[in-house]
Amino acid sequence: MTPRRQRMILIGLVAVGVTISAVLALRAFQENLLFFFSPSQIAAGEAPNDRVFRLGGMVLQDSIEREPGSLTLSFVVTDYAHSMPVHYTGVLPDLFGEDQGVVARGRLDDQGGFVAEEILAKHDENYMPPEVADALARAEEAASQ
Amino acid sequence: MIPELGQFALILALGLALIQASVPLLGATRERKDWMALARPAATGQFVFVLAAFLVLCHAFLNDDFSVLYVSLNSNTALPTPYKLAAVWGAHEGSLLLWILILSAWTLAVTAGSRSLPEAFAARVLGVLGIVSVGMLLFTILTSNPFERLFPAAMDGNDLNPLLQDPALVIHPPILYAGYVGLAVPFAFAVAALLTGKLSPEWARWTRPWTTAAWMFLTVGIALGSWWAYYELGWGGWWFWDPVENASFMPWLAGTALIHSLAVTERRGIFKSWTLLLAIAAFSLSLLGTFLVRSGILVSVHAFASDPARGLFILLLLSVITGGALILYAARARHLTVEGGFRLVSRESFLLMNNILLVVATAAVLFGTLYPLFLDALGLGKISVGPPYFNTVFLIPMLPLAALVGVGMHSTWVRMSSESLVRRLILPAGVAVGIGVIFPWIIFGRASALTMIGVSVGLWVVAAALLDPVKRILRRGSAPIALTRGQWGMTFAHLGVGIFILGATVTSSYNVETDTSATPGDRWEVDGYELVFRDIRRVDGPNFQATEGEFEVRRDGRLVTILNPQKRIYRVQTSPMTEAAIDVGWGRDLFVALGDPLGDGAWSLRVQVKPLIRFIWLGALIMAFGGLLAITDPRYRTQRKQEKVQPSSELVETA
Numbered sequence: 113m114t115p116r117r118q119r120m121i122l123i124g125l126v127a128v129g130v131t132i133s134a135v136l137a138l139r140a141f142q143e144n145l146l147f148f149f150s151p152s153q154i155a156a157g158e159a160p161n162d163r164v165f166r167l168g169g170m171v172l173q174d175s176i177e178r179e180p181g182s183l184t185l186s187f188v189v190t191d192y193a194h195s196m197p198v199h200y201t202g203v204l205p206d207l208f209g210e211d212q213g214v215v216a217r218g219r220l221d222d223q224g225g226f227v228a229e230e231i232l233a234k235h236d237e238n239y240m241p242p243e244v245a246d247a248l249a250r251a252e253e254a255a256s257q
Numbered sequence: 258m259i260p261e262l263g264q265f266a267l268i269l270a271l272g273l274a275l276i277q278a279s280v281p282l283l284g285a286t287r288e289r290k291d292w293m294a295l296a297r298p299a300a301t302g303q304f305v306f307v308l309a310a311f312l313v314l315c316h317a318f319l320n321d322d323f324s325v326l327y328v329s330l331n332s333n334t335a336l337p338t339p340y341k342l343a344a345v346w347g348a349h350e351g352s353l354l355l356w357i358l359i360l361s362a363w364t365l366a367v368t369a370g371s372r373s374l375p376e377a378f379a380a381r382v383l384g385v386l387g388i389v390s391v392g393m394l395l396f397t398i399l400t401s402n403p404f405e406r407l408f409p410a411a412m413d414g415n416d417l418n419p420l421l422q423d424p425a426l427v428i429h430p431p432i433l434y435a436g437y438v439g440l441a442v443p444f445a446f447a448v449a450a451l452l453t454g455k456l457s458p459e460w461a462r463w464t465r466p467w468t469t470a471a472w473m474f475l476t477v478g479i480a481l482g483s484w485w486a487y488y489e490l491g492w493g494g495w496w497f498w499d500p501v502e503n504a505s506f507m508p509w510l511a512g513t514a515l516i517h518s519l520a521v522t523e524r525r526g527i528f529k530s531w532t533l534l535l536a537i538a539a540f541s542l543s544l545l546g547t548f549l550v551r552s553g554i555l556v557s558v559h560a561f562a563s564d565p566a567r568g569l570f571i572l573l574l575l576s577v578i579t580g581g582a583l584i585l586y587a588a589r590a591r592h593l594t595v596e597g598g599f600r601l602v603s604r605e606s607f608l609l610m611n612n613i614l615l616v617v618a619t620a621a622v623l624f625g626t627l628y629p630l631f632l633d634a635l636g637l638g639k640i641s642v643g644p645p646y647f648n649t650v651f652l653i654p655m656l657p658l659a660a661l662v663g664v665g666m667h668s669t670w671v672r673m674s675s676e677s678l679v680r681r682l683i684l685p686a687g688v689a690v691g692i693g694v695i696f697p698w699i700i701f702g703r704a705s706a707l708t709m710i711g712v713s714v715g716l717w718v719v720a721a722a723l724l725d726p727v728k729r730i731l732r733r734g735s736a737p738i739a740l741t742r743g744q745w746g747m748t749f750a751h752l753g754v755g756i757f758i759l760g761a762t763v764t765s766s767y768n769v770e771t772d773t774s775a776t777p778g779d780r781w782e783v784d785g786y787e788l789v790f791r792d793i794r795r796v797d798g799p800n801f802q803a804t805e806g807e808f809e810v811r812r813d814g815r816l817v818t819i820l821n822p823q824k825r826i827y828r829v830q831t832s833p834m835t836e837a838a839i840d841v842g843w844g845r846d847l848f849v850a851l852g853d854p855l856g857d858g859a860w861s862l863r864v865q866v867k868p869l870i871r872f873i874w875l876g877a878l879i880m881a882f883g884g885l886l887a888i889t890d891p892r893y894r895t896q897r898k899q900e901k902v903q904p905s906s907e908l909v910e911t912a
Contacts, residue, residue, distance in 0.1 A: 145640050181774055
């Protein structure tokens with residue numbers, strides 16, 4: 113084989129490889145996009161029924177209910193305009209608490225609730241996840257109009 | 258008074274940085290030796306003043322000077338002394354000062370290490386480093402002054418974020434920054450070469466040790482961060498594809514590509530413009546990382562700043578530095594000629610594939626990190642990209658890359674017959690695949706295809722790395738194969754890669770993770786270990802109170818260890834913190850974390866068994882050790898001596 117032909121083969125192989133990876137990567141990307149919805153957006157029917165997404169808001173005061181001795185609990189996430197009951201089984205992050213911002217990853221169930229697979233941790237007591245701050249601001253704006 | 262001295266020192270440093278950034282560059286263009294000679298004293302002076310400012314801040318922390326706003330926000334009289342020091346770089350302003358200190362330390366090292374370089378070239382390198390320094394100093398002085406006063410002074414400080422009160426976090430930022438910022442040196446070398454308009458054949462050899470040194474620090478820094486996240490964030494993961502992790506990982510990937518591309522440029526004088534582009538890209542990704550982390554647009558423990566002015570400033574700095582370098586590249590790089598070709602089967606080919614795959618991986622991570630930010634900035638909705646995306650797009654280029662590592666190591670420059678390559682590698686490859694397919698079944702009793710591939714590839718990289726040293730030992734009597742320090746460096750770095758792959762594959766495949774609830778007195782079994790929840794009690798630390806559980810771990814009736822995980826409440830910030838208890842082992846880690854009280858004396862618990870997880874950090878440390886060996890290759894020193902003899906003949910036209 114001439115060097116020129118070898119180089120063409122090399123370039124060809126690279127092009128094929130890059131194309132295949134790009135296709136696979138885009139598919140992975142499509143499947144792993146997580147959208148964020150606030151309780152108001154869910155109430156407006158914007159959230160999908162068949163897909164995992166992230167829900168964010170504040171944990172409503174006195175809404176945390178545990179089944180004694182088990183890891184299952186439920187609480188209400190609110191943006192003070194609408195609310196969403198959330199069910200979760202597992203260990204909670206350190207800074208989870210009432211009147212605190214929270215982001216949960218999970219999906220809607222058929223009883224109008226949200227089943228969380230993961231409750232995301234915050235790193236600092238004063239910190240508010242930007243999505244949650246934004247959702248609260250929008251809900252407030254909608255209420256004042 | 259003393260804090261004002263710190264601020265004054267910073268302003269003086271800025272003045273010297275301005276001189277360093279302008280006069281030597283002009284001097285190099287106009288061939289004025291006296292102007293160029295200003296570079297070194299200016300850089301040295303700048304280092305002295307930045308160090309002074311940094312020491313002033315340390316002094317304020319150690320003496321609990323709560324009249325300084327930054328100190329009062331991040332320290333407390335009850336904070337143990339080592340953490341007071343860590344608090345110096347525990348938040349935005351101080352960590353920026355650390356960034357600048359490390360940049361000026363690298364610059365100082367360049368002034369010392371560049372004495373044998375052609376004068377105009379050294380002046381340009383230092384000038385470019387000066388420009389970066391001016392940008393960062395302006396940023397600090399204008400938007401993030403660590404010496405800002407608080408009137409009236411606070412009685413006591415707000416304390417350091419409890420998450421950061423940890424030994425690994427004392428050293429993680431300095432080491433990570435040493436890597437991040439160290440990439441400024443190859444960047445400056447690349448821009449200096451573009452300014453000169455020609456790439457001397459020695460350029461790659463000058464640049465290589467600096468790149469490898471920065472890469473080494475970056476490797477250790479990332480490994481430390483991962484280790485810290487594992488035991489301190491409380492939930493036993495070692496990599497989360499968090500945007501902040503990606504911010505440090507992208508420069509690492511680009512830096513790794515740069516190291517390999519520099520090898521080709523040094524040995525064969527090709528890939529020149531590609532190498533320059535990678536050097537620019539690696540440092541730009543560092544700056545981008547700084548922007549992502551410091552602008553407050555990310556949700557993370559690292560995202561301190563929420564002042565939009567800061568984000569805007571870094572974005573501006575990023576566009577000036579990266580944009581300037583890229584424009585220069587566009588104007589000059591096409592004048593670089595390439596001599597010498599290579600065949601399909603040759604080391605050049607394999608290194609080219611290495612570069613392509615690493616760049617693809619970098620691009621995929623970059624895309625996943627930035628896309629949500631763009632979408633958000635355009636108001637098109639808030640999304641996040643889940644870890645499965647990163648796992649997939651990272652594995653696609655990395656598996657072939659790892660498989661090619663062994664082949665590339667054993668191929669020769671210019672050309673090689675495929676037959677001899679196959680003859681050399683068929684045995685280690687066969688052994689690696691054989692063990693990789695069979696052993697997971699023997700040890701764990703189950704194995705997915707991906708697990709078998711991962712273990713095989715990891716073993717294959719280890720085998721390929723050890724092939725030459727083992728042959729050397731076996732043939733010691735007759736004809737030893739001499740390995741240079743650089744080759745030992747490559748051997749160790751690749752050995753580290755193999756060990757890392759083994760650790761990552763086995764941990765991800767066979768990690769046992771259970772969330773349970775238990776009351777004192779309970780016993781249960783997790784993956785062959787019997788756990789006994791013996792007791793729960795209160796303990797007091799220097800600045801926290803904790804609830805501590807006591808767990809007995811037994812295997813086949815024998816006591817393995819007693820674990821004491823804690824749930825801490827820090828007094829000042831009153832936030833709860835999980836301190837997991839880990840029984841460390843070569844073969845596996847046993848991890849117990851205390852969740853929260855569930856009522857009726859029950860507690861939620863997370864118990865994990867993580868096989869081979871230590872290999873992940875061990876592999877990274879071995880990689881870094883390989884880098885250390887490569888830097889100390891006497892080749893870099895002897896060449897310098899030669900250049901001293903004949904400085905004028907070094908600038909060979911390649912334009």
